[in-house]
Amino acid sequence: MSVDQKILDALSGVTTATLTTLLLKKGLRNVWIRGAMPIRAGQPRVVGRAFTLRFVPAREDLATPESWSSPRSTRAAIEAMPSGCVAVVDAMGVTDAGIFGDILCARMQKRGVAGLVTDGVVRDVAGVLGTGLPVWSRGVAAPPSVAGLTFVGWQEPVACGGVAVFPDDLIVIDTDGAVVVPAAFVDDMVAAAPEQERLEGWIMQQVDAGAALPGLYPPNEENKARYEAWKRGGH
Structure with missing residues (x-):
């Protein structure tokens, strides 16, 4: 799951704009995750392997506060995240339910997660900013995830911001947003x-x-x- 130092050295100074141009020359047009923008100016450029998480629409019997204690929960997924990964969260573009808040982001920071990218929103934004975890999202919202979403799993193909993202794809993020480099095109x-x-x-x-x-x-x-x-x- 880690990124070879050779890859980090080569791409840590390359803009997402340059990558989209080069991927376009390879025939890949749909690689920029729509809506995922930095929640704070000056966030560092991030390069890491994708660790994917997926939400579906809220279903009343599953999207409950009790679900946070389930083995299939965002809490369990965070404990599976390796150091250096980029969490890529498919929230279906929902903007009125925050997928993660300050406590979850703090735990991700402690685990060495390089950054969080989502086509949804986060909550507890002052606390999230305080964790120092680099986050790219559509914005913020006060309600919890279960107000509009059901978490269903991690490390499977997802659709984030209209882009297909597979586990271990390379994610490069800067002030222009997040670009997915399919694993086969990294070299x-x-x-x-x-x-x-x-x-x-x-x-x-x-x-x-x-x-x-x-x-x-x-x-x-x-x-x-x-x-x-x-x-x-x-x-």
Whole structure:
């Protein structure tokens, strides 16, 4: 479940915007989790394997406060989360029932969970912020999860923000939101993403110097040659 240091080193400085572009070139268009935005400015970029959780609509005989003590509960799921994972929670976009509050987020932080991503909302937001757990969600709501949702399981395929997420997919998150890198494409991203970031950094330097965009972004053959010469110069 952990992420190899090679992957962390390669992707920790790569933006989600760059990753979506590279995945688009591989034919993957639907990788950005809709609605999952940072609840606090300045949250760190997070890279980790997906640990998935799933809710379904509330059913009165199951969505009760008593269910929190069940072996199939969010509490049990949190105890199964390995250090370094990213909790990806399918809440079906429900915005009037908070999936997790401060106590659950505090426990996740103690277990070394890297971050929480959901297409739903959290509650007890002041306490959640106090835990230091990086959270991306649709916002906040006071009611508990059982007011609108039934928790049904973890570590199975989920639909979060309209994106299919499988356990162990790689999740990369920054201020633009969360991107899912399917496990089969991770090596491709590790190989391509740092170079794409370096190229775009060079292009930005040219723009700052007054260069026009046609032929620069994307670069034509002349500008590709200029970029390669710049790299050979030790940059």
